[in-house]
Amino acid sequence: MQNKATKIIKKEDKKDRIAAILMLSPVVILLLVCSIYPFLWMFRYVCYDYNGFTATFTGARNFTRMIHDTTFWTSVGHTFEYALYKLVFIIPLALVCAVLLNQKIKGTSVFRAVYFMPTVISSSISGMIFTFIFATQNGILNGILMALGMDAPVQWLTSPDHVMSAVTVLAVWGGFGNYMLYFITGMNVISEDVYEAAKIDGANGIQTFFKITLPMLSPILKVVLMLAITGAFKDYEAIMVLTQGGPGNRSMVMFLYIYNMIFGSGLTNMTQPQIGYGALLSVVAAIIVGIVTIAYQRIARKLDNVM
Amino acid sequence: MEKSRAVMSGKQKAVMAVIWLLMLILAILTIFPVVYIVLGSFKSNVELLVGGSNIFPTEWHFENYVQAWTGAKFATYTWNSIVISVCVMLISLFISTMAGYVFSRSRFPGKNLIYGVFIAFMFINVGSVSIRPLYELATALHLNESLLPIILISVGTGQATYIFLSRGFVDSVPRELDEAAKIDGCTFFQTFIRIILPVLKPVMGTIALLSFRQGWNEYIMPLVFTMARDNLRPLTVGVNMLKATGGGAAAWNVMFAGASIAVVPMLIIYIIFNKNFMSGSTAGAVKG
Numbered sequence: 091m092q093n094k095a096t097k098i099i100k101k102e103d104k105k106d107r108i109a110a111i112l113m114l115s116p117v118v119i120l121l122l123v124c125s126i127y128p129f130l131w132m133f134r135y136v137c138y139d140y141n142g143f144t145a146t147f148t149g150a151r152n153f154t155r156m157i158h159d160t161t162f163w164t165s166v167g168h169t170f171e172y173a174l175y176k177l178v179f180i181i182p183l184a185l186v187c188a189v190l191l192n193q194k195i196k197g198t199s200v201f202r203a204v205y206f207m208p209t210v211i212s213s214s215i216s217g218m219i220f221t222f223i224f225a226t227q228n229g230i231l232n233g234i235l236m237a238l239g240m241d242a243p244v245q246w247l248t249s250p251d252h253v254m255s256a257v258t259v260l261a262v263w264g265g266f267g268n269y270m271l272y273f274i275t276g277m278n279v280i281s282e283d284v285y286e287a288a289k290i291d292g293a294n295g296i297q298t299f300f301k302i303t304l305p306m307l308s309p310i311l312k313v314v315l316m317l318a319i320t321g322a323f324k325d326y327e328a329i330m331v332l333t334q335g336g337p338g339n340r341s342m343v344m345f346l347y348i349y350n351m352i353f354g355s356g357l358t359n360m361t362q363p364q365i366g367y368g369a370l371l372s373v374v375a376a377i378i379v380g381i382v383t384i385a386y387q388r389i390a391r392k393l394d395n396v397m
Numbered sequence: 398m399e400k401s402r403a404v405m406s407g408k409q410k411a412v413m414a415v416i417w418l419l420m421l422i423l424a425i426l427t428i429f430p431v432v433y434i435v436l437g438s439f440k441s442n443v444e445l446l447v448g449g450s451n452i453f454p455t456e457w458h459f460e461n462y463v464q465a466w467t468g469a470k471f472a473t474y475t476w477n478s479i480v481i482s483v484c485v486m487l488i489s490l491f492i493s494t495m496a497g498y499v500f501s502r503s504r505f506p507g508k509n510l511i512y513g514v515f516i517a518f519m520f521i522n523v524g525s526v527s528i529r530p531l532y533e534l535a536t537a538l539h540l541n542e543s544l545l546p547i548i549l550i551s552v553g554t555g556q557a558t559y560i561f562l563s564r565g566f567v568d569s570v571p572r573e574l575d576e577a578a579k580i581d582g583c584t585f586f587q588t589f590i591r592i593i594l595p596v597l598k599p600v601m602g603t604i605a606l607l608s609f610r611q612g613w614n615e616y617i618m619p620l621v622f623t624m625a626r627d628n629l630r631p632l633t634v635g636v637n638m639l640k641a642t643g644g645g646a647a648a649w650n651v652m653f654a655g656a657s658i659a660v661v662p663m664l665i666i667y668i669i670f671n672k673n674f675m676s677g678s679t680a681g682a683v684k685g
Contacts, residue, residue: 120492195413205427
């Protein structure tokens with residue numbers, strides 16, 4: 091009798107397990123096809139010359155080419171430069187906005203919604219909108235600056251001296267609301283009592299910020315910085331639309347250069363893709379991002395010990 | 398609130414006013430590009446090509462939209478964008494809640510390993526190189542004549558976050574609910590449909606918004622897939638192609654109208670659901 095009951099339960103369990111596996115299969119198949127297969131595929135062509143139709147084994151030639159490819163290494167440098175500019179502006183701005191919006195001021199929810207708004211727009215479309223804004227002859231930015239009394243239009247997108255500022259403006263515009271929101275979420279954890287106590291002790295706003303908000307935010311700050319750094323290294327969609335890496339590769343970042351290798355540069359008159367070489371560069375780029383991530387975590391931990 | 402305002406001194410009030418003004422300026426700067434593009438889409442092409450500092454059009458040219466809609470194929474692009482984002486949303490909703498349920502409730506060997514691989518691939522990012530083998534695969538399977546590969550790849554690259562969100566939510570649902578259902582004779586799958594899904598509504602709302610946005614905003618992957626197929630392009634690709642092929646004296650008015658068509662629907666959805674958008678974005682990132 092009991093034996094029969096356990097048998098039924100076992101049968102039920104087996105059925106449930108099959109159901110579970112069936113229910114999990116769509117996401118597992120998509121993971122295999124969309125993530126794991128491309129990841130392995132990338133290594134297959136590292137030592138090949140492959141243009142999309144024919145592949146020839148070239149041994150270490152891709153590797154030696156990479157060593158001497160100054161355009162690639164400058165693009166790596168530009169990636170670091172871009173990440174630095176983006177972080178220097180976006181993190182303080184996001185933090186200040188979060189602190190101010192945490193005050194009891196009228197309209198905070200409207201401000202918050204407005205600051206977050208750019209993040210729902212595709213970076214390809216924001217890139218395009220900013221090409222119109224930054225256009226030298228008929229762009230609205232130069233139009234306003236000229237109306238305010240500037241003599242000559244600034245070549246925002248066509249001069250190597252200004253292009254990085256244009257790229258940074260777009261990056262900050264498109265992302266600060268997101269990081270602001272992370273900070274606000276983090277701040278909600280800090281209890282009201284701590285602020286009350288500080289108030290009673292006679293701390294002013296700036297003291298409260300440096301002595302209470304910032305130290306208590308430091309775990310969140312660490313996570314947000316991590317996300318911001320890795321995010322900045324992977325950005326290329328908006329830059330691709332805004333400047334195509336130009337002028338003269340001045341705004342060429344690592345992942346944009348890799349895109350041009352794998353799919354050919356230019357939207358209309360394409361160059362021949364060099365997929366094998368691009369695959370090698372992708373591996374190197376992933377390693378660079380990995381090293382930066384690990385280095386950042388080491389530094390963050392060291393700072394923790396000091397404080 | 399009332400009380401704290403009463404104690405505010407005159408100096409504090411002045412500081413607050415300055416802060417408020419600064420935030421207003423930042424808000425105007427943030428919203429400016431969008432206002433500029435939408436108002437600019439009603440300007441004549443001549444007015445746009447001359448430039449200047451005027452934000453409002455001198456004459457309202459609604460025919461820019463007609464020109465974009467019929468002449469520049471924006472009707473097709475809009476349709477493709479809608480199909481892609483709605484399908485990405487529905488498929489993501491269905492498969493990621495199921496997976497979250499299985500990861501939370503089922504026990505089978507290798508479960509944690511599979512979950513670990515999902516999480517690992519959230520962090521491994523090799524950039525555009527991963528699109529190449531998928532493009533070649535889709536071509537070999539003759540799927541590249543439809544929107545299907547674009548939809549499936551978009552789902553595949555976004556699903557990890559949604560699975561993560563659903564699993565966290567199912568974990569917080571008391572197990573007694575499932576056990577009661579089991580005693581009532583529900584199978585594993587029936588328990589999911591009848592008991593878990595109705596409870597999952599809040600997280601499903603978040604997943605729906607995030608995945609819809611993801612599908613709508615996808616750019617590089619559909620760009621690659623529709624390089625030679627104009628009629629499969631979504632708005633993001635269509636409007637940028639117009640800019641690339643137009644050259645210097647391009648039809649700025651049509652491009653402005655096109656960019657507005659690509660941005661405004663998303664903004665309307667955002668205005669309606671902005672609180673859900675914000676909570677969803679932080680949930681995905683902070684936990685991930």
